[in-house]
Amino acid sequence: MNQNHPLLVVNFKTYLEATGKKSVDLARAAEGASRERGVIIAVAVQFTDIKPVSEAVEIPVFSQHIDPIRPGAQTGHILAEAVKAAGADGTMLNHSERRLKVSEIEEAIEIARGSGLRTLVCANTSGVSAAIASLGPEMIAIEPPELIGTGVSVSKAQPELITRTVKKIRDVNASTQILCGAGVANPGDVERAIELGSEGVLVSSSVVKSKDPGKLLAEMADAALKGRKLT
Amino acid sequence: MNQNHPLLVVNFKTYLEATGKKSVDLARAAEGASRERGVIIAVAVQFTDIKPVSEAVEIPVFSQHIDPIRPGAQTGHILAEAVKAAGADGTMLNHSERRLKVSEIEEAIEIARGSGLRTLVCANTSGVSAAIASLGPEMIAIEPPELIGTGVSVSKAQPELITRTVKKIRDVNASTQILCGAGVANPGDVERAIELGSEGVLVSSSVVKSKDPGKLLAEMADAALKGRKLT
Amino acid sequence: MNQNHPLLVVNFKTYLEATGKKSVDLARAAEGASRERGVIIAVAVQFTDIKPVSEAVEIPVFSQHIDPIRPGAQTGHILAEAVKAAGADGTMLNHSERRLKVSEIEEAIEIARGSGLRTLVCANTSGVSAAIASLGPEMIAIEPPELIGTGVSVSKAQPELITRTVKKIRDVNASTQILCGAGVANPGDVERAIELGSEGVLVSSSVVKSKDPGKLLAEMADAALKGRKLT
């Protein structure tokens, strides 16, 4: 996943449309779109679904979270080694629905790395994005508060919301892959997010609740490639 | 699981000896001991292992925790429906390593029930045990602080530690199954815990880290039956 | 504060109208209404205001929370001994804006008692109210979820919302004083809450943001006495 290849990540959250057998179906749709268009699409699934999804598809499978813990007496927690053993390639961390303390993020990144899991860390503001960038995750998903939960799409927002954050991250970290993690619901948003300097997108309900997720992801993949050429 | 049948629950925690493929091996050993001795043995496994363990064995499989959430936008959380879809029969709640707020316990019990999951709620003192009993879980595991993490076994502790808590629970709840969840490391402890009025035990590292977990569980099952006759 | 004397508690929360010097003014208004009408009115103020308010008035002053900690290395936490030394008579616990784990509630009640602080524990449902009642606090404020944050007042709600909870609490605890902690904004609500079996009320923004809090509290005190006669 270098910067020449845009990355689409689909967060399955805890939607029933993406739970159990349906998580496998949705992951297969993502895999189909990925093969067809030559764009990497990763899926971030619930813990219980990591193993069946990993066995069913060859695209990258992410956990939605790990706890900053070592193996042992930690009932009910998420162990990096367990997530890896189930087949995950990476993990999300610090999603706005599952925030972590700053010392926990650093420790979880270190533990994930030791277990062979790549990390995709979410950040809400440009300041927090820079702070997290200095902790060295492989990927950062930026979620400008002006775009999150407001229904405002990135293609209609002020360009500075993205470009300023990208610049602040690059000042402290040259290699982390930057995704746009809010305000992306359709192919036009994907194209715009890439044009503005992000190297991928993190999407969720628009795909999970789509009547034809494979088709929508294929269109988003095309849009990502188009946005790439324009930059 | 009525009160004539003692119940053994093995908490796999996040021990590496009980992660991934090893979780399936350990669950099979528990299943073997259960069949051999006619005592119900349940296993509480990590989220990622619920599906493979449920597919491999016929004994009850428990989740170690669920979050008090409904399906939806809850990245990185544990959904009752997902745990059930993966094959779990029940879930632990409020383990000393994963404490919950009192309103969360009530809500999680209700959600678990709606998803067809039985609940095993842990409680640290006799007062907390009574409080939780009034919320109506199917099972309570009592963990007297005098026994937890001190290496003191229930068979050497003052009998009142258990009998008083059992009585306080029965005052508010006639039907919940009461397990002894601390100070139980060997067959003698199991026998004593049952004699004192508990209807099962919750064990962990003694079994998980045993060289021959199946043999130890078979001996614990015998001890549970023996303790039952003495009461 | 026995059951013959209804109790009004004013929660100052973190409203600016009840911060710093204004907290002293508001407490004095409550003291005036209390003296005038012969009804006990207590004020639950911010930590920083406990000392100046306690020095200014003779009515009971409560802390809004304490942490279940002992003196020592606990930077940034709320110590029972500090709250007591500042002049508090009691403390709220488990308010819906500051929920606690069940084991923390038990421990905080014990610590408060050891420091000479009475405890007023909030509970959201009838089930949780019964659970908390078994932990033995001096007072319980019940906050039926049907009334909280919905603008529905107790005087228009179904009577069972209160009477059922009062009964469940009395089944396990004969002496705790039961307050109605939601849906109370005007004197009519106070009267109705007392009629339905509660022995006091917990109010907040209606008083804190009132143009004349002393007058409103005096009217609420009258209503409480009136509701008392009707029961």
Next chain:
Amino acid sequence: MNQNHPLLVVNFKTYLEATGKKSVDLARAAEGASRERGVIIAVAVQFTDIKPVSEAVEIPVFSQHIDPIRPGAQTGHILAEAVKAAGADGTMLNHSERRLKVSEIEEAIEIARGSGLRTLVCANTSGVSAAIASLGPEMIAIEPPELIGTGVSVSKAQPELITRTVKKIRDVNASTQILCGAGVANPGDVERAIELGSEGVLVSSSVVKSKDPGKLLAEMADAALKGRKLT
């Protein structure tokens, strides 16, 4: 407090020796040492003691924590405006005993600034220190995990533990004042911490539990000035 003036901060934590009236006595001892030696000494006291301490002394008084909240319905939380109204000049944030989420730290710094409170943010590792430095607090206290809670003093530790962290902070923030927040128990430690590039120290139990805190602080102040000359 510019970099030519070393800063000593005494964290009172929740020690009984620094609660209520004793907090005022201890603050006066710190004020005496500060005047005598011409070194700024600040005290971080419990919330309930901010007002009496602020009224008794003229040295800077810090809160030990604030919550990232605005005025309103936030029962039991710490409001910046309340802390300021009580007389505080600044606040600690993210102490190892009161960790915050990264987005909370950014928000709390912004809120503190808006209320006229300076911020002293603690950080456990060099990575976390750099992350926090990018959020722009006035002061950072670094607490190398190799020094915290192990009894190892900074004067016997590898110099790189401090110098590396100072460098990482300076790479992203030229103006924040850097304190050494672990491994400092006596005047020799203070001198060494300053020599290694920190611009002050954060001390606690060594001073709070000292038989003569004023004398110890005076010696620490001398040591800070001495360490300053050597750099």
